Amino acid sequence: MIDRVIDARGLRKSFGETLAVDDLSLTVGAGEIFGFLGPNGAGKTTSIKILLGLVTPDDGEGEVLGAPIGSRESRAKVGFLPEHCRFHDSLTARELVRFHGRLHGLRGQALETRIDQLLSRVDMLDAADRPLRGYSKGMLQRAGLAQALVNDPRLVFLDEPTSGLDPLGRLLVRDILSELRSNGVSVFLNSHLLGEVEATCDRVAFVKQGRVAHQLTLGVAPSSFEVEIRAVPLNQPVLEGLGRFGSVVGRPGDDRVLLRVTDDAVLPDVSAWLVGHGVRLYEMRGRRKSLEEWFVDVMGDDQRPG
């Protein structure tokens, strides 16, 4: 049993003058749901393609499921749902899953049983024998998800898996991701829907200009708790004193300070220290930073389109 299903070091890829991936290093643990976040053009899809062997990196190395990146061995127990869900549209969903199962070496009754299970799981049994060309995007994503899981993978790459799904479809995907995690399957999730990522992922990496700019473990998220304090006076000695509890990250007003702390357990100590030093405390309002705020903070203004 390997601890790291993905271990990439210094991956780099250029297309002509355009640097798509620049010194990308990351690890994903077994059974982990890993979110890969970044603005358009940050190199997320190229990174996935490198890890799947669809694109050859100019530099760097790594392993997927213990085998070198791009090797057939590394792809044997991997599932992949591409962003645009383009498949042979003359096939039915059942035929699509069957065909991809055969490419994994599956045959016979075991494959047919697996197909029925998967199509039932993604709620596509009723439409399973209709050609894909008549499907909506959401139906294609469901069928694509079934083909991605046909080989009972240990690692699944999902590139925007819920972008065409209705709320029920999104809940379905969320449930499937939870099942995968409970079965020890790792998921590499590329999504712009930060709410979805926040609800499902154990850990996320923010990709900026082709490299990992920041990583965050969700749920325990160190340094993710901020408290806004309204007190008087907030002079230099007081601000320096607050530094023992965390870091001052902003001054929304003369009587306000934004303090980032590692744990909300320190808040009583903060208030006691302020009162003990003669500061009149009017308000303390704590909140955990949302993933969206993290995203904006990490990416900065220069990553906004236009």
Added chain:
Amino acid sequence: MSMPSFLTIAHLTLYDARRRKILSAAAICGALFLAVFWTVSFFAARDLEQNPPSFVQRQINLVILSLFGLYAANFLSVLLASLLPVDTLSGEIDSGVMQTLASKPVRRSDIVLGKWLGFGAVIVTYFLALAAGVLIATRWVAGYQQLNLGFAIPLMLLELVVMHTISIAGGTRLGTVTNGIMTMGFYGVAWIGGWVEQLGVLGGIQSARAVGVAVSLLSPADSMWRLAAYYLQPDIVRSLGNAGPFAGGSVPSAMMVWWALGFTAAALAFAVYSLRHRQL
């Protein structure tokens, strides 16, 4: 034991071609051609019976009829061989279908080989059906037994395989329309080269002949037909020395067959190499 990946892909290729009604369209075109040819053969045979020429002239007429039929069958099959696979790789790369395929534990060479085999089976079957229809018409309707089919049919099949392989190889690098233009241009150049070579021989223009031979080396498809046509004609028809698709004025050498085989192998190897290094 599981089926090799390239056979699975060949199966998908055939299945997809059938579902997309490509095979039906080709079959309808082929059936229309055979219906026309059978009608022509019927009336030609009746005319020859009602106004019997000399035995030699009758044989010449029937040979030309048969050659015409096989030429048309060959030409239709060349079109199919060139156009059927023209978007199989380029279209799937452009649309992203290839990403799902290539992310499976298969070699890129299996993808190329599977598609080559799948479409190859369609093209060979199509040509053999058309050729059989032509030969049955000339035999049963007009009463002529074609010569040297054991040489001619494999040569025509080789021409189709050359074109089919070029189309597959082009698809690894070019867009669908560009690949179609390139493949048909490749055949057109070979066809014109054949004419130039014939005219060079008939007119005694050595430079024209040399250009024609050089073009055939560059694009050996049409020379396979010309060699096949040579085998299909009795000496008396060859001696007529006509300048056209059945011309026997300049017969490609047997070495050209090896060249065409080597050319096909090189084009297939290029297709594998090219797809293996293609960023998907």
